[in-house]
Amino acid sequence: MPTIFSKIVNREIPAEIVFQDDRVTAFKDINPLAPVHILIVPNIEIPTADDIRPEHEATLGHLFVVAQQVARQMGIGESGYRLIVNCKGDGGQEVFHLHMHLLGGRKL
Numbered sequence: 125m126p127t128i129f130s131k132i133v134n135r136e137i138p139a140e141i142v143f144q145d146d147r148v149t150a151f152k153d154i155n156p157l158a159p160v161h162i163l164i165v166p167n168i169e170i171p172t173a174d175d176i177r178p179e180h181e182a183t184l185g186h187l188f189v190v191a192q193q194v195a196r197q198m199g200i201g202e203s204g205y206r207l208i209v210n211c212k213g214d215g216g217q218e219v220f221h222l223h224m225h226l227l228g229g230r231k232l
Protein backbone atom coordinates (compact mmCIF):
# COMPACT_ATOMS: atom_id res chain seq x y z
CA MET A 125 0.00 0.00 0.00
CA PRO A 126 1.73 3.24 -1.12
CA THR A 127 2.02 6.03 1.43
CA ILE A 128 0.25 9.34 0.88
CA PHE A 129 3.67 10.86 0.18
CA SER A 130 4.38 8.21 -2.50
CA LYS A 131 1.12 9.25 -4.15
CA ILE A 132 2.34 12.87 -4.11
CA VAL A 133 5.76 11.81 -5.50
CA ASN A 134 3.98 9.92 -8.30
CA ARG A 135 1.53 12.81 -8.83
CA GLU A 136 -1.48 10.62 -8.12
CA ILE A 137 -2.82 13.14 -5.62
CA PRO A 138 -2.33 16.91 -5.77
CA ALA A 139 0.31 18.83 -3.86
CA GLU A 140 2.26 22.03 -4.39
CA ILE A 141 5.53 20.49 -5.50
CA VAL A 142 8.38 23.02 -5.36
CA PHE A 143 11.22 20.68 -6.37
CA GLN A 144 11.56 17.15 -7.74
CA ASP A 145 14.35 15.05 -9.16
CA ASP A 146 15.01 11.33 -9.48
CA ARG A 147 15.76 10.94 -5.75
CA VAL A 148 13.69 13.41 -3.74
CA THR A 149 10.52 15.49 -3.88
CA ALA A 150 9.75 18.70 -1.97
CA PHE A 151 6.22 20.04 -1.52
CA LYS A 152 4.29 22.49 0.68
CA ASP A 153 2.94 21.12 3.96
CA ILE A 154 -0.87 21.10 3.89
CA ASN A 155 -0.97 22.48 7.46
CA PRO A 156 1.89 25.00 7.60
CA LEU A 157 3.34 25.87 11.00
CA ALA A 158 5.41 28.77 9.63
CA PRO A 159 5.30 31.10 6.59
CA VAL A 160 7.56 28.57 4.83
CA HIS A 161 6.83 24.92 5.62
CA ILE A 162 8.07 22.42 3.07
CA LEU A 163 8.32 18.64 3.33
CA ILE A 164 11.25 16.98 1.59
CA VAL A 165 10.90 13.24 1.05
CA PRO A 166 12.94 10.51 -0.59
CA ASN A 167 11.08 9.19 -3.62
CA ILE A 168 11.57 5.69 -2.26
CA GLU A 169 9.63 4.65 0.83
CA ILE A 170 11.76 4.55 3.96
CA PRO A 171 9.17 4.38 6.77
CA THR A 172 11.09 6.07 9.58
CA ALA A 173 14.53 7.38 10.53
CA ASP A 174 14.92 4.09 12.40
CA ASP A 175 14.71 2.22 9.08
CA ILE A 176 17.65 4.02 7.47
CA ARG A 177 20.24 1.60 6.11
CA PRO A 178 23.74 2.21 4.68
CA GLU A 179 22.39 2.01 1.11
CA HIS A 180 20.25 5.10 1.83
CA GLU A 181 23.20 7.34 2.72
CA ALA A 182 23.52 9.01 -0.69
CA THR A 183 19.80 9.73 -0.97
CA LEU A 184 19.61 11.17 2.55
CA GLY A 185 22.70 13.29 2.00
CA HIS A 186 20.99 14.58 -1.12
CA LEU A 187 17.94 15.45 1.00
CA PHE A 188 20.08 17.99 2.88
CA VAL A 189 21.49 19.44 -0.34
CA VAL A 190 17.95 19.87 -1.67
CA ALA A 191 16.81 21.39 1.64
CA GLN A 192 19.47 24.08 1.28
CA GLN A 193 18.50 24.68 -2.35
CA VAL A 194 14.75 24.87 -1.59
CA ALA A 195 15.40 27.19 1.38
CA ARG A 196 17.17 29.59 -1.00
CA GLN A 197 14.39 29.16 -3.57
CA MET A 198 11.80 30.09 -0.90
CA GLY A 199 13.83 33.15 0.14
CA ILE A 200 14.91 31.96 3.61
CA GLY A 201 18.47 30.93 2.88
CA GLU A 202 19.89 34.05 4.54
CA SER A 203 17.41 34.47 7.41
CA GLY A 204 17.73 30.83 8.43
CA TYR A 205 15.49 27.86 8.97
CA ARG A 206 14.87 24.71 10.96
CA LEU A 207 15.10 21.15 9.63
CA ILE A 208 13.16 18.49 11.56
CA VAL A 209 12.76 14.73 11.19
CA ASN A 210 10.21 13.15 13.54
CA CYS A 211 10.63 9.43 14.27
CA LYS A 212 7.79 7.10 15.30
CA GLY A 213 5.13 7.71 17.94
CA ASP A 214 6.98 9.52 20.68
CA GLY A 215 8.78 11.60 18.03
CA GLY A 216 5.42 12.84 16.75
CA GLN A 217 5.64 11.14 13.36
CA GLU A 218 2.24 10.86 11.66
CA VAL A 219 3.15 9.84 8.11
CA PHE A 220 5.33 6.75 7.90
CA HIS A 221 7.33 7.81 4.88
CA LEU A 222 10.53 9.48 6.07
CA HIS A 223 10.38 13.24 5.55
CA MET A 224 12.27 16.34 6.54
CA HIS A 225 10.35 19.46 7.58
CA LEU A 226 11.86 22.75 6.34
CA LEU A 227 10.46 25.60 8.44
CA GLY A 228 11.23 29.30 8.26
CA GLY A 229 10.05 32.78 7.40
CA ARG A 230 9.66 33.79 11.05
CA LYS A 231 11.65 33.55 14.27
CA LEU A 232 11.19 29.98 15.52
Ligand code: AMP
Pocket residue numbers: 128139152153154155156163209210216217218219220
Ligand atom coordinates in the same frame (compact mmCIF):
# COMPACT_ATOMS: atom_id res chain seq x y z
P1 AMP B 1 4.99 14.22 10.78
O1 AMP B 1 4.18 14.52 12.00
O2 AMP B 1 6.44 14.54 10.93
O3 AMP B 1 4.74 12.81 10.25
O4 AMP B 1 4.48 15.24 9.69
C1 AMP B 1 3.52 14.94 8.73
C2 AMP B 1 3.22 16.21 8.01
O5 AMP B 1 2.58 15.90 6.79
C3 AMP B 1 2.27 17.16 8.78
O6 AMP B 1 2.93 18.41 8.96
C4 AMP B 1 1.07 17.27 7.85
O7 AMP B 1 0.51 18.57 7.85
C5 AMP B 1 1.66 16.91 6.50
N1 AMP B 1 0.74 16.35 5.51
C6 AMP B 1 -0.11 15.32 5.67
N2 AMP B 1 -0.78 15.06 4.54
C7 AMP B 1 -0.33 15.95 3.62
C8 AMP B 1 -0.62 16.21 2.25
N3 AMP B 1 -1.52 15.48 1.57
N4 AMP B 1 0.03 17.21 1.61
C9 AMP B 1 0.95 17.95 2.28
N5 AMP B 1 1.27 17.76 3.57
C10 AMP B 1 0.65 16.79 4.24
